[in-house]
Amino acid sequence: MFERKTFKSIFIIIYEAVTYIIFATPRFRIFNFLKSLYINILGGKAGKKITYYPGIRLGNVSKLKLGDNVDLAWGVIITTKGKVQIGDRTLIGYGTKILSANHNIPSNRGRIFTSGHSSSEIIIGNDVWIGASCIILPGIKIGEGSVIAAGSVVTKSVKPYTIVAGVPAKLIKNRT
Secondary structure, three states, X not given: OHHHHHHHHHHHHHHHHHHHHHOOOOOOHHHHHHHHHHHHHOOOEEOOOOEEOOOOEEOOHHXXXXXXXXXXXXXXXXXXXXXXXXXXXXXXXXOOEEEOEEEOXXXXXXXXXXXXEEEOOEEEOOOOEEOOOOEEOOOOEEOOOOEEOOOOEEOXXXXXXXXXXOOOOEEEEEOO
């Protein structure tokens, strides 16, 4: 049992270190190609012509699906325990967090530390613009052509071709 735990710990350390180093590289075409190749080799799906700014943090890339022409800006964090799909021609702004898992809140004043996690898939449609410093929570679907204003916290799914803003994000207007 000790050997299995040790092996798993070493694997996690190596995986996280390699992923950190790969995604710390500049956004030049060759590095972007290598980042997509890394995702595809490890079981995820990365489309064509993706721009990865340096400093992106990704969870298990095998549960990540990126469409073509996606732009991931500096400081984007994507947790993938519940799976994440990002559609074609989508812009993700600086410092945005896409979180497909969260801690459970126990009932009856139970201990939070040992209450576990829940996860749910996030689906972001094609032609979506997510502004800087947004937070997308587990289970959210963001419809095609939507705009999420900078600093918004998305707690409910967003209909296609709408603009939302705020904490929590609310409908500002429809795109016509």
